[in-house]
Amino acid sequence: MSVNERRMDVLQAPERDVSMHSLFHDLAASLRNPEFWALSSWLDIVVRNRQSRLGIFWLMSPALVYIWGMGGFFASMMHMPLAGFVAYVAIGYLVFRVISSAITDSTGAFATSAPFILDGHVRLTDFVLRVIATAMFHFIISLPVAALALAIYPDVHWIGLLFSLFSIPVVIINAMWIGVVFALVGARFPDLKHLVGNIFMFAFLLTPIIWHADTMPLGSIRGTLMRFNPFYHMVELVRAPILGQAIDSSTPLYLAVMTVGGWILAILAYRRYARFVPLWI
């Protein structure tokens, strides 16, 4: 054995910290050992745009197109002042994007990580966190574009901006249970990915992002439909305080029920089905 060989062999492998039954146990272990999911999601993102000079600034382009392109277009179409409307679109778009990419990416999360899972990396929460981390990286990278929109908004509520320190974690906590559930279902039914992809066009239009929520009054059918939409409540929770608008009275209750109910669902689903995932993928 050469000197090199000996030096390489000194590392003793750590024991596994995984249960595949308890979501909390695995999630806590994943959060304690963030190296794998943080690195792999970061690599996925930065590596994609290496070929171009713009590099990581490419990642801002979707936000630019949606917020300034689409926002500007709809503002002029509906004869609204640009300064007021793009900030509305910006926050709505960012929050919607976090949840929607959590759902669409998590449906294929286990299948795309099959090599890792089948090789013995069975702490499945790592792969869910990888999806959430990717969504958050995109969120953070789009912030400058949104900040520009807020800068021209005439009446930013600083207290409301402070409130986002509470509201954005609520969105992330919800994104997590959604990620767990959709990842499990997506592993069992690979077709889900296509279905979800198709539904999102509709969900985007159903959520008040490029139109104002107050055009849908409470009593109307469309208003009721909108208030069933979970995206609406999450977007509202973040957006309304910043722009100085009132949160719909049903939103806190809706979100509380959804968060608790969703987590219970995720815990039960994980306990029952997580160990079958390697067989499905």
Next chain:
Amino acid sequence: MSASIQLDRVSLTVPLYVQPERRARNWAAMLLGAAFDPPRRVHVPLLDEISFQAHEGDRVAILGRNGAGKSTLLRVLNGVYPMSSGSMQVKGSRQALLNMSLGFNGEATVRENIFLRGTAMRLKASDMSDKIESILEFAGLQEKSSHRLRTLSTGQKMRLGFAISTSVRHDIILMDEWVGAGDSDFMAKATERMKGHMSGSKIVMLASHSVGLLRSICNKGIVLEQGRLVYSGDVIPALEHYHDLMASLRSTVAMGAPDASDLATPLVYGCAEKISFDDGVIQLHGWITSTNGSTVQGVALEVAGVRYVSTSIVRNKRSDVARHFGLRDQNCGFTASFVIPHLTALENLGVELRILGGADGSSAHTPLRVAPAVTASVRGNVD
């Protein structure tokens, strides 16, 4: 902490979805059937009540045909597949070396991928940074460390995967059919490392069809057939069982039974032990056999790229070889004669000499191991 594996009546049954068979009369019916026939759910037992124990120092060979459940068993042992019933206790850290080329990011650099694979194996990033250089060195990829992984050849990726996977020590190593990873130079290095790596670990479970490799590493063996454990014990009786199994399968195939897929291309292995040259005839002594126990009749020499098939071959009894590999057929030895025109001495064969084996002379393509005595004779330094 001591490492051990205990399996008690472990079964794994999985639901599979199969398309109903139907005799399509034309291509349109077949296409429609493929689109609209609902798949049927059937339960397939992959492992059936498997019990065995492995303790520290055990090097267990897992034998069996393709599809007998070898890889499935390794995945159950690795904690990837859940058991349907039974109980399993595994003590000690384990690492599976099932497929070495997977789990990479093609667009990232080689160096970044080493970090990625390392963290996937639960290593700390700080521990990884010291090892990067030695991993690159072992894989022979120092100059490529900042290249994109995509630009590497398949062989280079395999080498990299191997170097990373074996850079950490584990109590238990689970290995599946370890196929050739690159050129012969690297293979020699890799085999050396593998042996060192295994000697540092407490338990090794190795699934392979290569009897030579299994025999040189393992001291215990288990034989699987259709998900059932048919033998467990020392490696030589296990190999005998395996050869019996293959032989009985061959006889059923001869009677017209289907399922000949495994037997179509048996692996030939053997060794050339002695070579002599007398009166214009080369006499080559050695032994040759195959994984399914069928008789192998062909030996050929390749001299400077030209093949010479033996003019005659005589089988003889080699009980020492049969004992070593657990063969049922004692007649695995051979003496083959070759006539090579214009040859005056063995030294003229040149160092490029290759000795090949196969089912018959024309299909002899598998290189046999060449004993040092043969090399010495060909080089001319006989003592």
